[in-house]
Amino acid sequence: MADDEAYISGIGQSRIGVKLTRHPLLLTLDAVREALDEAGLTIGQIDGVSTYPGRTPALLGFSPIGADELIDALGIRASWYAGGGEISSQLGAVTAAVAAVRTGQARHVICFRTVYEAAAMSRPDEYPVPRRERVDGYSQWFAPFNAMSAANWTAQYAMRHVKRYGLTREQLAQIALTDRANAVLNPRALVREPLTMDEYLSARMISTPLCLYDCDRYTDASTVLIVSAGSAIDEVRCTPIRIAAMAGTVHRQSWDQAEWMACYPTGADLWKRTDYRPGDVDTAQLYDGFSFQALAWLEALGFCEVGEGGRFIEGGKRIALDGELPLNTFGGQIGAGRLHGFGFAHEAVVQLRGLGGTRQIAGDPRVAVCASGGGPLATALLLVRD
């Protein structure tokens, strides 16, 4: 273990559900406890906290717990912390923590993402949605045209693939079908029933070409990854997973002025920072809040050419659990729930440690890529078991 490297040590996850009544701070604690137990660390050894996007008062279900609150609630003596949305997407909280431990600002950093959207919607008295008279910021360029959702914005990138490259619904379906097949094998997954092609093709449209099953759904859960400094890794009892490369590139911070989603420059930059190549990757865990994002990430990370994503996943064999590039082996967000980015890094670590149980991929996986976001926000991490 190299002192100047950063590693993921313990990982943890709460129960994943909808309309949970357990307090979001306690869901976060569930995930923290599991991560500490796996790493063999105590809360007293934690000296950093990092989260995305921090407590969001205007949309509390989206992010009910901030880094500052967790520090105070769990009695953490933090020498470094960060939480905010102005970073390269959900896993940007991990890239920030890596920078902190590699510069000696912290030794063991709890990185977390807690979501409580389903619970919050079911309890509007506790979690009111403030009414706005007018929209501003980036919303003003979308909401007046009733382009209310990231589903609409992502759908337009997907439609460009349909028109330019001939992406078919049957091809795109393979993301949802693969997710749902894998989720059956994940005891924690939100949806544990497989999806058939017929069900997919007959589903109602949300925003063409995206149908209901192309979209994740509101979920309540917390996911924790502990980022540990190389110099402190001998305190950890689980197999350390090295963060071998990171990228989070943005050329235009915009959903409609960018020619390409941010995953494309991000994916290209990731490979500039490592000697590993796409062919070395044993499993890919790629953001799929909307199915098309995972397809775009496959292209962006160089697993196939731009525009070839549909043909790359056609039939689903290549990305299946026993395929050459197993994808989203925990069920992705479409199957496991909208964990919002952190689920992909969590699962990459599970697979690299060989702890996937019935969903463990074959062989001896040593290299995984995980990614969050895709649109104007994108982060990619290359994880390696040395």
Place this chain on the structure above:
Amino acid sequence: MAAPRPLPRLDAENRPFWTGGEAGELRIMRCRDCRAFIHPPRPVCRSCLSENVAPEVVPGTGVVDTFTVNYQKWHPAMEVPFVIARVALDGAPGVFLTTNIVGCAVEDVDVGDRVRVTFERQDDVYLPLFEKVG
């Protein structure tokens, strides 16, 4: 009658864009030094950092770069389906507007369609919507 749309909060930078329709004009911020267009409008040029910027009238025509037909009622009063499109503006290279294509059936919209602006007034805002040409 269609449900009211969420409206932008007007400020010094965005007012020319959102109110140009009163004069029938589509106005995009432009740098007077390097001539690059700046959208969303800001008081600085993103190409040369000049502060010498001002709104400029563009032809109001363009091409559908991509689109989606929205079927989801994001609130109960929303009338669906409708077309959301990203329009590449003529005369303003690199500027796209997210908008609606109106005045035709949703299935009649395609990438590459020529479109022209048509303003829809709501309160003090003139929303630049687009309709197919010809």
